[in-house]
Amino acid sequence: MERRQAAPATKPPAHSENVAAIEARVKAGEVVGLMELASAMQKDKQAAQAGQTQTPGKGASAKSGQQEQPSIREQIAAHKKQLATQKLAPARAAAQNKNVGLGD
Numbered sequence: 307m308e309r310r311q312a313a314p315a316t317k318p319p320a321h322s323e324n325v326a327a328i329e330a331r332v333k334a335g336e337v338v339g340l341m342e343l344a345s346a347m348q349k350d351k352q353a354a355q356a357g358q359t360q361t362p363g364k365g366a367s368a369k370s371g372q373q374e375q376p377s378i379r380e381q382i383a384a385h386k387k388q389l390a391t392q393k394l395a396p397a398r399a400a401a402q403n404k405n406v407g408l409g410d
Contacts, residue, residue: 325350 325346332338376384 324353 323342323346325343328338328343328346
């Protein structure tokens with residue numbers, strides 16, 4: 307009768323491992339528990355969220371050489387001004403030309 311060999315002993319879970327380290331262990335042939343992988347995924351997600359909230363503000367991106375685009379409100383205001391001047395220009399020209407040729 308053939309006896310089954312015991313599964314290789316797994317490392318105790320390292321609490322600071324990230325998903326990449328666990329994937330490397332799996333590729334090396336180690337057995338990894340799903341809970342260990344899930345906790346590593348959760349820690350990576352939390353670290354990513356913490357990294358996003360600590361990004362520098364608007365002033366820092368201008369220093370890095372990137373130009374900032376104006377906000378949507380600024381774009382709307384600029385467009386309204388442009389439309390107002392376009393509408394007024396023909397009206398002004400018509401008012402000026404109305405009196406031309408009438409003789410004073």
